[in-house]
Amino acid sequence: MRTSVKIGLAVAGLPTAVVGLLLARWLTVASVQVHPEPLDVVVEGNEVASILSDLVQIPTVSRADGTVDSEAFDHLHALLESRFPRVHANLERRFIAAPGDPVVDGEQSAYGHSVVYVWEGSDASLDPGALLAHLDVVPVENRDAWSVDPFSGLVDDQFVWGRGTLDDKQGVVMTLAAVEQLLAEGFVPKRTIYLCYGHDEEVSGSGAKAIADTLLAEGVRLAWVLDEGGAIVEGVMDGLDQPVGMIGISEKGFTTLEIIARGTGGHSSMPPPSTAAGQLALAVTRLEARPMPASLSGPTGQMMDTLAPEAGFPMGLVMANKDLLAPVVKAVMSGKPKTNATLRTTTAVTMLEGSVQANVLPQRARAVVNFRVAPGDSAETVLAHVRDAVGEGFEVNLLGGIDSKPSPVSRTEGAAWLALQTAARQSFPEAVVSPYLTLGATDARHYTGLSEHVYRFSPYRVTGQDLDRIHGVDERISIENLARGTGFYIRFLRADAG
Ligand SMILES: [Zn+2]
Incomplete structure (x- = not known):
C-alpha cells in the first residue's frame, strides 16, 4: 500500500474535531521558499557536454586496494588545463599530496593528484568559500549490462553517457565551466573562492582530508562549503508534485562492530542443544528486532517542516503535525528502507563467521554489523544499544577501519544558505528547496572543522531511477542538466558576491 494511503487511512480514523485541528495547523504553516528575481544566464550546454565527455574517457578509477593510476590523473589535469584556459591563466593551482597518493621509490610524492584552485576575491576581509x-x-x-561503453563518453542528442557523469565529474566540469564563463564576463568574486577536487572520494577521501588539513593549518576559515550529496529529485513523496532541491545539511557517520559468541568446540556428533553459531543467531535476531530509536527532529524533521506547506493532502497535513502524529509517521516511515534510513541510525548485519568445517563445532562465531550513524548518535551510543539488545553472554567490540562521526548539522540561515536557495530557485524554478540528511558519505565531512555552513547539493534534476545509475549501470546526464547546473554555479557565485 502506498505510504500516503496508509497515512490517509490513519488520519481518516481520527475524530472529526481532531482532523479539524490538524487541518488548521497545516493551513497556518507558511512556505519558506524564496522568490528571487529571475537572472538570465546563457550556458552553451554542448560545450560543457564535450568537456565532460573528454573527462569520462580518462578512467580515474578508485580501487579498493588503494592503488592509483597516476598516469590517468596526470592526463586528466592536463586536459582540464587545455579545456579551461581562463581558469588556468587567472587562478592559482595547488596540487595537494595525500596519504592516498602513490609512493615512488619508497617516498611519498610531494605532488598529489588532489588539487585546489584559488580564485582571489576583491575583499580580503571576507572568509573564502569552497566549491x-x-x-x-x-x-x-x-560492463555487459551497459548500453554503451562506460568510458566512451558517448554524447547523443540528449545525454552524455558514462561512469562519472552523475558522480562526480559533472561537478568538476560544471564548477570550472561556471568560473571560466564568469572570468570571460569580467566578474570578480568578493570573497576568495577555492575549487577543491579530491582524487579518492570513492575509497577513503584522503585527498579531501589533506586539502582540509592544509587549509586548517594555514588558518583558513570558510564562509561556506558546497559539495555533492543532494540533487533536484522528482517523485520524492506522494502528494508532492514539484521536484525538490534536496540540500544536505549533515551526513550520516559510519561505524562497524562485531558480536562474538563462544562455545566449547569439539566434534559435531555430540553437540550441545545450541552451538556458538546458534547463540550468535539469537543475538542477531534480537538486534534486528530492536532498531536504534527513530527521531523526527534534526535534518529529517526540518525537511518535513519545509515541505509541509508545499505538499498536498494527506502528506502535507501529516508533516505539519508530525509532533502530534509522531507514532504513525515513524511507523509508516520505518516500513521502507529508504525512508527508514532518514529517521534513525541503521543496523545492517553484513558478515557471519562460524566453524571452518561442517563436522566441527564452532568455538567462536562472529557477526559484523555496519551502522550508518544519524546525527545525535555516536559509536558509543551504538555500542551501548547493541550490548543492551543482545543481552548477556556475548562480546561486543567496535571495529576500527573506516569510522566517521555524523557531521554537525549546518545552519539553514545566513547569507550562504540564502544564496544557495536563490540560485537553486532561479535555475530550477519548477522546484522547491529543502534541507535534508545526506545518507551516504561525501568529501564534505572532512571540511566541517573549517565552516559552520557545509552544504551538499549537485545542481541536476533527476528521477529516483536516475539516482540508481550512480555507481550502477548506464550512468548518464542530460545536456540540459549540464547547462542548468553550470548556470546554477554562476548564479550562486553572483548571489554570494551580493
Ligand atoms: Zn561522489
Missing part, C-alpha cells in the same frame, strides 16, 4: 567535487569514479562491475 567541492571529486576527480575519481567507482569501477564498472558489469
Whole structure:
C-alpha cells in the first residue's frame, strides 16, 4: 500500500474535531521558499557536454586496494588545463599530496593528484568559500549490462553517457565551466573562492582530508562549503508534485562492530542443544528486532517542516503535525528502507563467521554489523544499544577501519544558505528547496572543522531511477542538466558576491 494511503487511512480514523485541528495547523504553516528575481544566464550546454565527455574517457578509477593510476590523473589535469584556459591563466593551482597518493621509490610524492584552485576575491576581509567535487569514479562491475561503453563518453542528442557523469565529474566540469564563463564576463568574486577536487572520494577521501588539513593549518576559515550529496529529485513523496532541491545539511557517520559468541568446540556428533553459531543467531535476531530509536527532529524533521506547506493532502497535513502524529509517521516511515534510513541510525548485519568445517563445532562465531550513524548518535551510543539488545553472554567490540562521526548539522540561515536557495530557485524554478540528511558519505565531512555552513547539493534534476545509475549501470546526464547546473554555479557565485 502506498505510504500516503496508509497515512490517509490513519488520519481518516481520527475524530472529526481532531482532523479539524490538524487541518488548521497545516493551513497556518507558511512556505519558506524564496522568490528571487529571475537572472538570465546563457550556458552553451554542448560545450560543457564535450568537456565532460573528454573527462569520462580518462578512467580515474578508485580501487579498493588503494592503488592509483597516476598516469590517468596526470592526463586528466592536463586536459582540464587545455579545456579551461581562463581558469588556468587567472587562478592559482595547488596540487595537494595525500596519504592516498602513490609512493615512488619508497617516498611519498610531494605532488598529489588532489588539487585546489584559488580564485582571489576583491575583499580580503571576507572568509573564502569552497566549491567541492571529486576527480575519481567507482569501477564498472558489469560492463555487459551497459548500453554503451562506460568510458566512451558517448554524447547523443540528449545525454552524455558514462561512469562519472552523475558522480562526480559533472561537478568538476560544471564548477570550472561556471568560473571560466564568469572570468570571460569580467566578474570578480568578493570573497576568495577555492575549487577543491579530491582524487579518492570513492575509497577513503584522503585527498579531501589533506586539502582540509592544509587549509586548517594555514588558518583558513570558510564562509561556506558546497559539495555533492543532494540533487533536484522528482517523485520524492506522494502528494508532492514539484521536484525538490534536496540540500544536505549533515551526513550520516559510519561505524562497524562485531558480536562474538563462544562455545566449547569439539566434534559435531555430540553437540550441545545450541552451538556458538546458534547463540550468535539469537543475538542477531534480537538486534534486528530492536532498531536504534527513530527521531523526527534534526535534518529529517526540518525537511518535513519545509515541505509541509508545499505538499498536498494527506502528506502535507501529516508533516505539519508530525509532533502530534509522531507514532504513525515513524511507523509508516520505518516500513521502507529508504525512508527508514532518514529517521534513525541503521543496523545492517553484513558478515557471519562460524566453524571452518561442517563436522566441527564452532568455538567462536562472529557477526559484523555496519551502522550508518544519524546525527545525535555516536559509536558509543551504538555500542551501548547493541550490548543492551543482545543481552548477556556475548562480546561486543567496535571495529576500527573506516569510522566517521555524523557531521554537525549546518545552519539553514545566513547569507550562504540564502544564496544557495536563490540560485537553486532561479535555475530550477519548477522546484522547491529543502534541507535534508545526506545518507551516504561525501568529501564534505572532512571540511566541517573549517565552516559552520557545509552544504551538499549537485545542481541536476533527476528521477529516483536516475539516482540508481550512480555507481550502477548506464550512468548518464542530460545536456540540459549540464547547462542548468553550470548556470546554477554562476548564479550562486553572483548571489554570494551580493
Ligand atoms: Zn561522489
